[in-house]
Amino acid sequence: xxxxxxxxxxxxxxxxxxxxxFQALKGIDAxxxxxxxxxxxxxxxxxxxTLLRMIAGFETPTGGTIVIAGQDMAGVPANRRPTNMVxxxxxxxxxxxxxxxxxxxxxTRRLPKAEIAREVELALQMVDxxxxxxxxxxxxxxxxxxxxxxxxxxxxxxxxxLLDEPLSALDKKLRDQMQVELRxxxxxxxxxxxxxxxxxxxxxxxxxxxxxxxxxRIAQLATPEExxxxxxxxRVASFIGxxxxxxxxxxxxMNGHLALDIPALGNIELPSAQxxxxxxxxxxxxxxxxxxxxxxxxxxxxxxxxxATGTVTGTAYYGDMTYYSVRLPGHGEDxxxxxxxxAGRSIVPPGSEVPVGWGADSIVLFQ
Amino acid sequence: xxSALKAFPSKWLAVYAVAYMVFLYAPVILLPVFAFNDAxxxxxxxxxxxxxxFEVLWQTEALHGAVRNSLIVGLSSAVLSTVLGACAARAAAxxxxxxxRGIMSFxxxxxxxPEIIVAVALLVLLMQLGMPLSLVTVVLGHVLIxxxxxxxxxxxxxxxxxxxxxxxxxxLGETRWxxxxxxxxxxxxxxxxxxxLITFTISLDEFIIAFFLTxxxxxxxxxxxxxxxxxxxxxxxxxxxxxxxxLSVLLLILAExxxxxxxxxxxxxxxxxxxxx
Numbered sequence: 352x353x354x355x356x357x358x359x360x361x362x363x364x365x366x367x368x369x370x371x372x373f374q375a376l377k378g379i380d381a382x383x384x385x386x387x388x389x390x391x392x393x394x395x396x397x398x399x400x401t402l403l404r405m406i407a408g409f410e411t412p413t414g415g416t417i418v419i420a421g422q423d424m425a426g427v428p429a430n431r432r433p434t435n436m437v438x439x440x441x442x443x444x445x446x447x448x449x450x451x452x453x454x455x456x457x458x459t460r461r462l463p464k465a466e467i468a469r470e471v472e473l474a475l476q477m478v479d480x481x482x483x484x485x486x487x488x489x490x491x492x493x494x495x496x497x498x499x500x501x502x503x504x505x506x507x508x509x510x511x512x513l514l515d516e517p518l519s520a521l522d523k524k525l526r527d528q529m530q531v532e533l534r535x536x537x538x539x540x541x542x543x544x545x546x547x548x549x550x551x552x553x554x555x556x557x558x559x560x561x562x563x564x565x566x567x568r569i570a571q572l573a574t575p576e577e578x579x580x581x582x583x584x585x586r587v588a589s590f591i592g593x594x595x596x597x598x599x600x601x602x603x604x605m606n607g608h609l610a611l612d613i614p615a616l617g618n619i620e621l622p623s624a625q626x627x628x629x630x631x632x633x634x635x636x637x638x639x640x641x642x643x644x645x646x647x648x649x650x651x652x653x654x655x656x657x658x659a660t661g662t663v664t665g666t667a668y669y670g671d672m673t674y675y676s677v678r679l680p681g682h683g684e685d686x687x688x689x690x691x692x693x694a695g696r697s698i699v700p701p702g703s704e705v706p707v708g709w710g711a712d713s714i715v716l717f718q
Numbered sequence: 719x720x721s722a723l724k725a726f727p728s729k730w731l732a733v734y735a736v737a738y739m740v741f742l743y744a745p746v747i748l749l750p751v752f753a754f755n756d757a758x759x760x761x762x763x764x765x766x767x768x769x770x771x772f773e774v775l776w777q778t779e780a781l782h783g784a785v786r787n788s789l790i791v792g793l794s795s796a797v798l799s800t801v802l803g804a805c806a807a808r809a810a811a812x813x814x815x816x817x818x819r820g821i822m823s824f825x826x827x828x829x830x831x832p833e834i835i836v837a838v839a840l841l842v843l844l845m846q847l848g849m850p851l852s853l854v855t856v857v858l859g860h861v862l863i864x865x866x867x868x869x870x871x872x873x874x875x876x877x878x879x880x881x882x883x884x885x886x887x888x889x890l891g892e893t894r895w896x897x898x899x900x901x902x903x904x905x906x907x908x909x910x911x912x913x914x915l916i917t918f919t920i921s922l923d924e925f926i927i928a929f930f931l932t933x934x935x936x937x938x939x940x941x942x943x944x945x946x947x948x949x950x951x952x953x954x955x956x957x958x959x960x961x962x963x964x965l966s967v968l969l970l971i972l973a974e975x976x977x978x979x980x981x982x983x984x985x986x987x988x989x990x991x992x993x994x995x
Contacts, residue, residue: 409885430891442886446904455900456890507890 357384360510360543361406366415368401368567375401377567378415383511383545388537390546390554393564394590399547400515402564406545407513408432420510430459435504436513439520441496443488449475449499450484456507474506477536494525501533511543518553530556551591555579563587581627585637585717594639595686596717597679601632611714613638615682616659619711630716637717642689644713647675648706649696655708661686663703673698677707746963753957760952771957781958784941788922791853791937795860796918802861803868803913804876804906810869811876822869829866836862837930844931851933859927864917871916871977875909908976915973919966938962 361383368376376398383389391399404410406417408429417424420433435456444452454471462470475481478498491499497517504512517533518526534557537544548554554561555575562572571583582588585596602610608620609632626632646655647663664685665676673692676685688707690696699705756766775781809815810822828836840859849855879902887897925939932940942958945951 407889409889429885429888430893434889436886436889438882438886440880440882442880442882444883444886444901455887455892459891459893459896503886503890 357387359383360385360387360420361545362416362418363402363406364416364418366402366405366417367413368398368405368410369413375567376405376412379569381562381569381572383543385543386541387559388534388544388546388557390548390558390561391564392548392551392554392561392590395549397564398567399549399564403436403513403515403545403547406511407434407436433510434513435507435509435511436515437497437500437504437517439516441500441517441520443491443496443499445488447488448484449480449486449488449491452488452499453484453503453506455503470506471502474502477505478502479532493521494529497521497529501536505540505542509542511545512537514544514546516547516549519548519550526553533557555591563590565590579641580715582639582715583627585639588639588715588717593642593687593689594715595642595645596637596639597682597686599635599638599716601635604632611638615679615686616707616709617657619657619714621711621714621716625712625714626716631718634718635716639715639717640686640709640713642674642687644709645677645686645688646708647677647688647690647699648708656710657708659707659709661705661707663699663701663705665701666698668698675699677705679707749956749963750960752953753960755953758950758953760956771954772961774954775957775961778954781941784936784938787853787935788938791856791860791928792918792921794857795864795921796914798857798861799864799868799917800872800910800913802865803872804910806865806869807872807876810873811879812881825869826866828863829870833863833924833926837927840927841930851931853932853935855931855933856928856937859931860921860924863924863927864920867920868913868917871913872906872909874977875906879905908979912973912976915969915976919969919973923962923966 359382361381363379363381363383366376366379367374379398379402391402393399401410405412406419406424408424408427412425424432444455447455450468450471453474454467457467457470471484472481475484478501480495480498480502483495488496488499497520500517501512514533518529521529530553533544546554546557555578558575560572560574561578562569563578564570565586571578571587573581578587578591582591582594585594588594588596597613597615599611599613602612602618604610604623607623609623609626611619611621613619648655648658659679661677661679663675664678667674671692673690675688675690677688678685692698751764752760753771754767754769755764756768756770757764806822806825810818815821837859840855840862844851844855883901883905884897887901888894892900923939924937925943928937929940929943936944938958942955945955
């Protein structure tokens, strides 16, 4: 949990970056708080890495200001910023041992040898590499290199740790494990982490807040839950998880409810509290609903508000879950419905007609 | 049928390979053979084993001067061309600038220019400038032909350098100069040593430019050439050639060893980058 009164550590105001005629960043405004795990999430080319490199000091903003810990970073080079980076390639110095790598930055501070050795060993223990200081860099596995890169940043006791796709080079199992470890480490140390990733699952599981970026802009900045449940537009909705989009039309509001006509599912009344502020109801064309918010009703056992009828066209079995493709009347594309494979529940074969249950509160409105 | 088809080309390939090696190295083998032969006339059959030609070398004062001159020229040329080569290789690997391709191929041009043309051109230029011929002018000429080799060797060292290593060093609080000293230099060092060895070898046995640009102080190849006029000196020249041959081979092996070590250090497969030549 974030502290009750968040203190800002990084302030980005109107930050832009232009490479030649290409506008990589078109005005970024964001505040990142102390002790927060903050993610920059977006497809490749959205500007997230450029933004991170500008915070680190490797790129100069074309416009706007970057303030770190109350100090304007304009003209402050990377080697004098209170940030340290974990590079995507890890950038482990190949000619140095693990301990020399981790102690590299401390040596520039001209600390006594014994103190450096002590700090290095502490940092290595922090990332579960205790006692491996004398190893040569090329003897390390991918996961160990990642840990060394992390220890090398943490030993500097930076105000902010910047992580540039640090897990992308690891295999799936190791990546899942490192996600948990990174998150635990960050919470234990209370240092601000800024993570750049294109992996929405990674961002959702690790972050306190996520800035979803497209084309050099932040499309939405929110907590993982908010992003998933209330994506601001169709692009964010389809980038975060799976979303079914259905045609819809607003028929008008009455006593705190909004009447909606969704051809594929039927008519529905939505509490107005669920309508996002500033949404122009006349322009409403689409609603979104997550696969797990739709239910195939087995023997009518599930309690749902509404029921439509669909035809199963395909199944994908994932062990714990089954994903169904279901054709609904009046809708051109199949919708995806995910069902937990609980005891006694068999998989419905394609071609079967099934009742599909859903609830009004799981609907997201889009322009 | 299948095995016959397979064996046929490989047998002829083997013959070809052997013939090729003989053609390449038979003349070179003659050097040590006659250097140890106990006769003034260079011809078969061999008459007996002797080391006296090496003793003759030891007693020739003029030769010692030539060796000293060649060492001075070789060392200076190696250091100068490696420094210039390092600057060029670094610029080519790290920065984007207008006309980069054109400039780089222009620098590499002396590699393919006929040496005699370069030598004549340099001589004319030096005359025009009124610069007296000396070891300095020979060094200048050798730097010109050695620098492309330095660039070729050092380019792979600098290109293989991951840019994020420099950024990581800078990010950890190190200065630009500190980064160069603690990260870049150690990583390209094997390439630098390899470049020094090869350019030294090139300078050591370079004849044409040295012949044109040298004044009264001759280098070793020029000295050897001057001795060829006297048939009686021929066996001792053979002995000198043998020493130079052994030295060159040793230096080239050392250079290649350093180059491979550099490639290994950066995690690049040595065979993938190929030899320098």
